[in-house]
Amino acid sequence: MRLATIAGLAFAAAGLDGVESRAATPEGPLVSTEWLAANLNDPKVRVIEVSVQPGVFERGHIPGATNVRWHSDLVDPVRRDIASKEAFETLASTHGVTPDSTIILYGDNNNWFAAWGAWVFKHYGVDNVRLLDGGRKKWEAEKRELSSRPASVTPGSFKVTTVRPELRARLADVLEAVDGKRDARLVDIRSKDEYEGRIFAPNGVPELAIRAGHIPTAANVPWVKAVQEDGTFKSKEELRKLYADAGIDGSKPVIVYCRIGERSAHTWFALSQILGYETRQYDGSWTEYGNAVGVPITNLAGTVWTGK
Structure with a gap:
């Protein structure tokens, strides 16, 4: 009898007792593994994995999750660009996203590409999107359930009603910031060696x-400084101090970049969604800027061309 009572309370807390549809979604841009585990059966909660490692989703994913491939679903197949408005509408509809959905994104690599996904969703006006704090790393470390069964999702008919270009920076915007024509701070979130020009990319990356x-003029605050050992974001107070120590306090708009935009999406999320700073993501990042003709660079290591 006591076990039944406890189970009933647990279902009620999760919003699965038939009295209400779900437990209240926590305030803020993150949800915990505990909250998600308690709300997996809520039809309004759409869980989407955005990972970089091939096959990781197929080997096991959060029950009910669907899979979005960042390199084919969230980008244009021909241009170097994010998915078009029409392609995003098709993607969201296929994954059962509706205006009433609470979208929870998660992935591997400390949510790099899940944060990229959140940025794309926000760009297309989807407000109710959260990250699972700690992503796959924390979910697996806690030995929570994984499933290899494809999720059964009823496709919807999602339409983009708002586009937010102000969340994205282009090369011209960056050059205006460098030349002092735009009042914005640049933040390079790559490693110190990349920032100084000692290496072009992390080990094993082309x-x-x-x-x-x-x-x-860019400050260097490597993305990894924003996370704890378990992959969750540091506290709001810790993040505020981390960036303030580099001169980023929210008093001026911020433009973040990395190599291709995935790591800087993580920092974009920390600055804009957690701290509330006006922040743009320069997704062209170093692979555009470092190949552009006629733009200035700062190289502290003395290398200029292909590391020579």
Whole structure:
């Protein structure tokens, strides 16, 4: 009898007792593994994985989750660009997203590409999108349930009603910031070695830029400093201090970049969604800037062309 009572309370807390549809969604841009585990059966909660490692979703994913491939679903197949408005509408509809959905994104690599996904969703006016704090890393570390069964989702008919270009920076915007024509702070979130020009890319990652270094005036705050050991974001107070120590306090708009935009999406999320700073993501990042003709660079290591 006591077990039944406890189970009933648990279902009620999760919003699965038939009295109400779900437990209240926590305030803020993040949800915990505990909250998600308690709300997996809520039809209004859409869980979407955006990982980088091939096959990781198929080997096991959060029950009910669907899979979005960042390199084919969230980008244009021909241009170097994010998915078009029409392609995004098709994608969201296929994954059962409706205006009433609470969208929970998660992935591997400390949510790099899940944060990219959140940025694309926000760009197309989807407000009710959260990250699972800690992503796959924390879910798996807690030995929570994984499923290899494809989720059964009823396709919808999602339409984009708002586009937010102000969340995205272009090369011209970056150059205006460098030249002092735009009152914005640049933040390079790559490693110190990438920032100084000692290496072009992390180990095992293709070198896609012809020059090494960083954008002049950019501060260096590596993305990894924003997370704890378990993959969750540091506290709001810790994040505020981390960026303030680099001169980023929210008093001026911010433009973040990395190599291709995935790591900087993580920092975009921290700055804009957690701290509330006006922040743009420069998704062209170093693979565009480091290959552009006629733009200035700062190289602290003395390398200029292909590391020589």
